[in-house]
Amino acid sequence: MGIASYINDIKHTVASTFEGMSITFSHLVRKPMTIQYPDKIPVPIQETLPHRYRGILEVDLDICTGCLACERICPITCITIGIEMDKETKQRQFTAFDIDVCKCMYCGLCSEVCPTGAIRHSQEFEGASYNPAGLVRHFAPQPQNLYKPKKGGETEPKLIAKVEIGGKYLAEFATPDGGVEAEKE
Amino acid sequence: MSQAAQAETGFYTEDMTISVGPQHPSTHGVLRFVVKTDGEVISEAIPDVGYLHRSIEKIGEKVTYHGYVPYTDRADYLAAMFANQAFCMAAEKLAGTEVTRRGEFCRVIACELNRIASHLISVGTFGQDIGAMTPFVHALRERETINNLMEEICGARLTYNYIRIGGVGYDILPETCTRILEFLDHFEPIVEEFNRLLSGNKIFHERLAGVAVISKEDAFSYNLVGPNLRGSGVKWDIRRDMPYSVYPELDFEVPIGMAEIGQLGDSYDRFWVRIREMRESVKILRQCLRMMPKGPAIAKVPRKFRPPAGECYARVEAPRGDMGFYVVSDGSEYPYRVRIRTGSYTAMAIIDKLSKGIMVADLIALIGSLDVDAPEIDR
Amino acid sequence: MQAYIDQLMQQGAFQGMPKEVVYAIAMVVVALVVLSAFVAPLAGVTSWLERRVWARMQSRIGPNRVGPQGILQWLADGIKNLLKEDLIPAAADGKLFSLAPYVVFMGFLCTFVVIPFGEHLIVADLNIGILYILAVTSLVVVGILMAGWASNNKWSLLGGMRSAAQIVSYEIPAGLAILCVVFLAGTLSMQGIIKAQGWGPWDWFMFHNPFTFCAFFLYFTAALAEGNRTPFDIPEAESELVAGYVTEYSGMRFLFFFFAEWGNLYVIGAVATTLFMGGWRVPPLPIFESFPVLKGIAQFVVFFLKAYFWVFVAMWIRATLPRVRVDQLMALCWKYMVPLSFVCLLGTVGFMFMDAQMQRVFGAITLGFAIATIINFFRRVAFQIREAKPEMYLKPQI
Numbered sequence: 001m002g003i004a005s006y007i008n009d010i011k012h013t014v015a016s017t018f019e020g021m022s023i024t025f026s027h028l029v030r031k032p033m034t035i036q037y038p039d040k041i042p043v044p045i046q047e048t049l050p051h052r053y054r055g056i057l058e059v060d061l062d063i064c065t066g067c068l069a070c071e072r073i074c075p076i077t078c079i080t081i082g083i084e085m086d087k088e089t090k091q092r093q094f095t096a097f098d099i100d101v102c103k104c105m106y107c108g109l110c111s112e113v114c115p116t117g118a119i120r121h122s123q124e125f126e127g128a129s130y131n132p133a134g135l136v137r138h139f140a141p142q143p144q145n146l147y148k149p150k151k152g153g154e155t156e157p158k159l160i161a162k163v164e165i166g167g168k169y170l171a172e173f174a175t176p177d178g179g180v181e182a183e184k185e
Numbered sequence: 186m187s188q189a190a191q192a193e194t195g196f197y198t199e200d201m202t203i204s205v206g207p208q209h210p211s212t213h214g215v216l217r218f219v220v221k222t223d224g225e226v227i228s229e230a231i232p233d234v235g236y237l238h239r240s241i242e243k244i245g246e247k248v249t250y251h252g253y254v255p256y257t258d259r260a261d262y263l264a265a266m267f268a269n270q271a272f273c274m275a276a277e278k279l280a281g282t283e284v285t286r287r288g289e290f291c292r293v294i295a296c297e298l299n300r301i302a303s304h305l306i307s308v309g310t311f312g313q314d315i316g317a318m319t320p321f322v323h324a325l326r327e328r329e330t331i332n333n334l335m336e337e338i339c340g341a342r343l344t345y346n347y348i349r350i351g352g353v354g355y356d357i358l359p360e361t362c363t364r365i366l367e368f369l370d371h372f373e374p375i376v377e378e379f380n381r382l383l384s385g386n387k388i389f390h391e392r393l394a395g396v397a398v399i400s401k402e403d404a405f406s407y408n409l410v411g412p413n414l415r416g417s418g419v420k421w422d423i424r425r426d427m428p429y430s431v432y433p434e435l436d437f438e439v440p441i442g443m444a445e446i447g448q449l450g451d452s453y454d455r456f457w458v459r460i461r462e463m464r465e466s467v468k469i470l471r472q473c474l475r476m477m478p479k480g481p482a483i484a485k486v487p488r489k490f491r492p493p494a495g496e497c498y499a500r501v502e503a504p505r506g507d508m509g510f511y512v513v514s515d516g517s518e519y520p521y522r523v524r525i526r527t528g529s530y531t532a533m534a535i536i537d538k539l540s541k542g543i544m545v546a547d548l549i550a551l552i553g554s555l556d557v558d559a560p561e562i563d564r
Numbered sequence: 565m566q567a568y569i570d571q572l573m574q575q576g577a578f579q580g581m582p583k584e585v586v587y588a589i590a591m592v593v594v595a596l597v598v599l600s601a602f603v604a605p606l607a608g609v610t611s612w613l614e615r616r617v618w619a620r621m622q623s624r625i626g627p628n629r630v631g632p633q634g635i636l637q638w639l640a641d642g643i644k645n646l647l648k649e650d651l652i653p654a655a656a657d658g659k660l661f662s663l664a665p666y667v668v669f670m671g672f673l674c675t676f677v678v679i680p681f682g683e684h685l686i687v688a689d690l691n692i693g694i695l696y697i698l699a700v701t702s703l704v705v706v707g708i709l710m711a712g713w714a715s716n717n718k719w720s721l722l723g724g725m726r727s728a729a730q731i732v733s734y735e736i737p738a739g740l741a742i743l744c745v746v747f748l749a750g751t752l753s754m755q756g757i758i759k760a761q762g763w764g765p766w767d768w769f770m771f772h773n774p775f776t777f778c779a780f781f782l783y784f785t786a787a788l789a790e791g792n793r794t795p796f797d798i799p800e801a802e803s804e805l806v807a808g809y810v811t812e813y814s815g816m817r818f819l820f821f822f823f824a825e826w827g828n829l830y831v832i833g834a835v836a837t838t839l840f841m842g843g844w845r846v847p848p849l850p851i852f853e854s855f856p857v858l859k860g861i862a863q864f865v866v867f868f869l870k871a872y873f874w875v876f877v878a879m880w881i882r883a884t885l886p887r888v889r890v891d892q893l894m895a896l897c898w899k900y901m902v903p904l905s906f907v908c909l910l911g912t913v914g915f916m917f918m919d920a921q922m923q924r925v926f927g928a929i930t931l932g933f934a935i936a937t938i939i940n941f942f943r944r945v946a947f948q949i950r951e952a953k954p955e956m957y958l959k960p961q962i
Contacts, residue, residue: 010900013387020884022941023382024319024621026948033326034625052340052355073488075252107255107346108354113488121340174288174356174482203718225722225890316795316887322622378952388795388886545722546798546889 046123052172054106054121057099059139063162064118066092066146070110078103079110079119086143097140101127112173116149117166200228205548207236213310213552214559218536222545230540230548232533237563245512245523250276250350250490253520257510258344260525261561263306266292266299267503268510268525269348274429274499275512276350279492287480288352289431294365294473295338295347296501297466301372302331303504304459304466311456311553312383315392320383327375330368337361350490352483362474369467376463384460393456394447397539397551404450407535410528411506412462413555416442416455423502435472437465452554459556462504491518505529505556529561595687599676607827608638614826614879621883641819648815653716656812660714664707665813665820671703672828679834680754682844682863693754694742697835698735701790704824705731708799708809711821715812723808726890727799731790733897738786740905741779744912745769745839748776758843770840771931773923775911780840782905784874787832789893792825793878795885796893833874834867841870 037045049055071079082096111120129135147159154163201224206217215236221229241260245253257272258265270292277284284292309324332342339347339355347354383389399409404417414421422439424432440461442454494516500509506528513522532555540548573586612627612635619626627634652658678693680686690696705728712724746752748769749760761768770780789796799808810821837843844863846852852859888896915923 006900009387016385016387017881017885018941019944020382020386021880022944023378023948024880024884025941026945026952027319027323027623028617028620029945030623030949032620032625033329033623036625050337050340052338053336054340073249073252075248075255105255106341106344108340109251109255109346112354172355174353176285176351176481176483176485201718225726312886316797317885318618319622319883322624326623374952378948381948382884383886386886388888391892392886392889544889544891546887 046125049123051169053123054108056101056122056124056127057104057110057119057137058122058124059097059099059119060162060166061094061097061118061139061144062159063116063147063166064094064097065116065149066094067115069113069115070119073109073113075107075109076103076105078105082140083146084143092146093143094140094146095143097138099137099139100135101137102132102135111169114166114170116147116163117168117170118147120166120169198223203545205230213557214562216552216557216559216562218548218552220540220545220548225544225546227540227543227545227548230537232536234530234533234559234562237559239564241564242523242525245520247519249518250492250520251488253523254349255344255346257525258346259560260564261503261505261508261527261529261558262343263558263560264299264303264504264508265343265345266296266348267501267508269345270296270430271499271501271503271508271510272512272523273348273350274501275497275510276490276492278497278499279495279512279514280350280486280490282351282484282486284430285352285481285484286431286478287356288482288484290473290477291353291357291482292348293431293435294357294470294477295335295345295353297469297473298331298334298365299345300504301463301466302328304463305331307504307556308379308383308456308459311550311556312389314549314553315389317383317386317389320379323375323379323382327372330371334361334365334368337364349483349486351486352481354483356482357477362477365470366474369470373464373467376460380460384457390446390453392546392550393453393554394451396447396452396547397543397554398448399450399535399539401450403535403538407538408531409506409535410531411502411504411556412455412458413506413528413532415440416458416554417450418442418444423500423507427500429499429501431473434476435469437469440465452550455554455556459504489518491516500526503528505558505561506532525564527561527564529555529557529559532557533562595677598687599673603673603676603827604823606830607823608642609635610826610829610875611641611822612637613876614882617876617879618883621880642816645815645819650817651812651814653812656716657714660710661812662817664711664714665817665824666707667710668704668707668824669820671701671707672824672831674700674703675831678754679831680758680838680843681867682860683755685844685860685864686755689753689755691751691753691756693752694746694757694835694839695752697831698739698742701828701831702731702735704790704828711813712809715809717812720809720811723799723811727792727809729890730792730796730798730893733894734786734789734796734901737782737897737901737905738790740902740909741783741786742839744776744779744909747909747912747916748772754838754843758838758845761842761845763842763845763847765842766927766931767845768840768842771927771934773912773915773926774930774933775908775915776840777930777934778904779908779912780836782901782908783839784832784836784877786897786901787836788878788881789897791828791832791878793829793882795881795888797882798887798890798893829875829878830871832878833871836874837867837870843867843870 035041035045066081066083068081068083071081078100080096080098080100082094083092084095085091086093106121108121111117114120127135154160200221203220203222204217205220207215217233217236219231219233220227239259241256244256248256254269254272257268260268276282305324305328309321312318312324313321335345336342338357338361339345341347399413399417401417401419404414404419409417418441420439420441423429424437425439440458442449442458444451444454445457446453492514494514496511496513498509498511500507507526508528509526511522511524511526512520515521536551536555539551543551573583615637616626616628616634627637630637630640652661675697677687678690678696680689708727708731709724712720712722712727715721745757749757751757751760765771769776771777792799810818813821844867846859846862846866852862915926918926
C-alpha cells in the first residue's frame, strides 16, 4: 500500500464523514415530519383521507336491493347475507347482513359491483376490538325490507340523499365509457 | 481452522453452527439461514425457506379471475402493482382483451411509482444492515409521500388492487397528476442527498467493495434477474428486451453495473444500479404524465370472466427482477393453475455459493444487496 | 467531611469501632450516594438526549410524552425494566451471567472519582489521574467477555469476542494520544493538566500545535471504539448479531449495560474536555473574585457543557456513519491509528524543543484552521438545506 493511497484513504474518510455530518446536522435544524396522532392534530385523520380511501366497510341498508352481487364477488367470503320472505306482508326482508371485518381484504370489489353504492368503504380505519366477536359487523339488527329502485329517479326525500351519496361513491370507479372522468378539468 | 492445519498443529477446532433467523432484525422478512462458521469466517450458509408460505398459488384455483387480483398483491407486498399487472396481462392474453391506451399509461405511472417505493425500502434497509440508520428513515419518509399519492389514486397504501383486467380500477385525476409532478420535483434532490450521505461514505465503500462478487457467468447459470443481473454488467431489462405496455414509446436508460469502486458485480454495483433505476423511473414518470391521452381507463370486461381454455405466461420487470405469471385456464371462471415465478426465489440459490469464505457481516451485506424478499420467496 | 465524622464520634456515635473503619464506611456511603444520585440521572438524561437528537436527525420527533418534552422517559424505561421477569437461561452460567453487568458498570463508575468538575469539585485528585482512568475502563472488557460466555449463546459469544479484541486494541492509540498531552502538561494528574491550560481556545492543548490537534481526533475515535459506539458498535450490532453480547439479557440487567454505555459517553466527553479543551477554566472576570461560589458554579457549568458537547458529537456520529467490519476495525487500529499516534507523539515532543515564539505561531495556525473548518461546515449545512427542498406534505390540512 503506497503512501499516496494511504493518505488518500484518510482524506476520503475525513471528507465523507464531514459531508455526512453536515447532512445530519441540516436535518436536525429542519422541521420533523411526524404527525402526532391521535391527540396533537388539528383535524381528525379520517377527515383528511381521500374519498377513495378503502377503510372499513359500511352498508347503508336503506338503499340495498339485496342482489347479492357483493357476496358473490368477495374473494374471501367475508359477507354473509340472509334474505327471507316475510309471511304476512309477502315482502322479502333482510334477516342478516354480516361482514367479518377481520377477514376483509379491503380490495374494493364488493363496492364496485354494488348497483346503488349501498356497500362502500368508509374512511374509518380504527377497528380494534377486545374480542373477535366485536369484529363482525352486523348491519341488519332487525329485519328490514329490501330497497326497490324506482324508475325515473328516487322520489322519497329521505332516500334521495342516500342514493346520491351512493352514486357519488360509484362514480369514482373507472368505467369503459368513462371518458367523462378524464375530460373533467 | 482447516483440516490440514489442525492435523499439523494438533489443535482441534469445531465449526460453529448458527441459525440466522427466522427472527432476526435484518433478514428481509422471515428467512432462515443455517450457517456454519469457523470463528468469523463462514464455511457454509444454507437457506431454509418456507416461513411465509401462504399458498397463494393454490388459492388461485378457488377464486375467480377478478377475485384473484387482490391476492396477487400479497405475493410481494412491496411491489404489489407489478404482480397485479403480470396477472392481468396473462388473463388478457388468454381472453384476447385489449387494454385501453389511457389504462396503459395509468398502469405505467402506478408501476413506476411503486418501483421507486420498493427501491427506497431496498436501499434503506440495505443501509441499515450495514449500520447507517439515518438514511433508512429518510427513505421511509419519501416512501410515505408515495404512499399518500397511491392513496389518492386507488385508495390503499400497500395492497392496491389497482390494476384490473382490461385496464385500471380508478382513473388518475388531474389534481393527482399535479401532485405527482410536485413530488418528482421534490424527490430528485433527495436522491442526491441520500447519495451524499450514504453512497459516498468511505466506510460504506469499504464494507461493500469487492464483497460477494457475482460474475456474468454465475449470474446466468444461477438465473438471476433484475438489478442483481444488471449489477454484474448484463444489459437485460424486460421493459427493453421483451417490451410490454407502452414502454417502447418511452425513453429511458437501463443502468448496469460499472465497477465504480471494487470489482464488477460486487454488492456496491447492485446497490448503485438500484439508485440509478430510481432516477430513471422519475424520467419515465415525467414522460408519462406529459403523454397521457384522454379516454376510458378500463376496457369492457364481463363480470363473469371466462377466458377460453389455454395457457399463458406473462412477465413484467418488477423491482426485484423478472416476475412471471403462468396461468392455465380450462374455460371456467376459475383458473386451473396459477404459477408465480419471482426473482428472489432464484436468488436464494446463489447465497450458498457466494458465502464460502466470507465473514458473517458480509453475509448480511450479501443478503441485503441481493434484495431478497421473503413474501416473494415463499408466496 | 472528616471534621464532621470526628464531631459525630466525639458525640458518642460508632462506639467500639476503630477510626479507620468508620472513615472507610463513611467514604463508601458518600461515594455511593453522590455518584448514584449524580450518575444515574446523568446516564438517563443522556439516553433521552440521544433519542431526541437521533430522531431529529431522522426527520422525526423522539420521545416527548413522559414529562416535559419527554425528559422523564428514562425513569419510565427504568421502572418498566425493573418490573420485568428476571430471566436467566437454564443452560447459562448463572453466577457469571448475573455478575457481568455489574462488572461493566463498575468499570465505568470508578472513573468518576477523578473527573474534575471544578477547581475544588473532585472526589480525589490522584496524581496518576489519567492513568487510573485508562486502567479502570479496561474492566469493561472482563465484563463483556463474561456476558458473552455465560449466556451460552453463540451470538453472544461472537459479540463478546469481537468486543474484547476491539477494546484491547484501541487502548493503544488512546493511550498514545493521551501521552502527547501528558508530555505537554508534565503531569498525569487531571487537575494538573487543566492547570497547565488556560481559559481561551488559544490556550487549550487542542490548538497548541497541529500534532495535538490530530491527537485529539485520534483520542476521540479510539474512545468511541472503547465505548462500543458506532461506527464501532460491532459487539452489539443490531442487524448482524441480533443484539450481540446482550442478547440473553432482559430487564434491569439489560439496562445496566446500556447505562454503562451512556455514562461512558459522558466520561469520554469529560476526559476529552480535561485533556484537550481546558476543563473547567473560566475567564478571569472580576465578579468571580468577589463571589467564589459563583466561580465554582461557573466552572461546573462550563465543564459540564463542554463535556456534553462531545457527547452530542458522539451521538451525531452514531446517526451518520455505518458500521465497520471486524477485520477492517483491526486494520484501522493497527495500520492507521497506531502509526499516526506515534507520529503525533514524536511531533509533539519535537515541538516542545522549539522556542516559544514559533510555538505560538503554530498554535495560531492550528486555531485558524479549526475556525475555518467550522465556518466551512456551516456553509455546507446551508447548502444541504437549500438543495433538498423543504418537506412536502400531501395532506395540506395537517
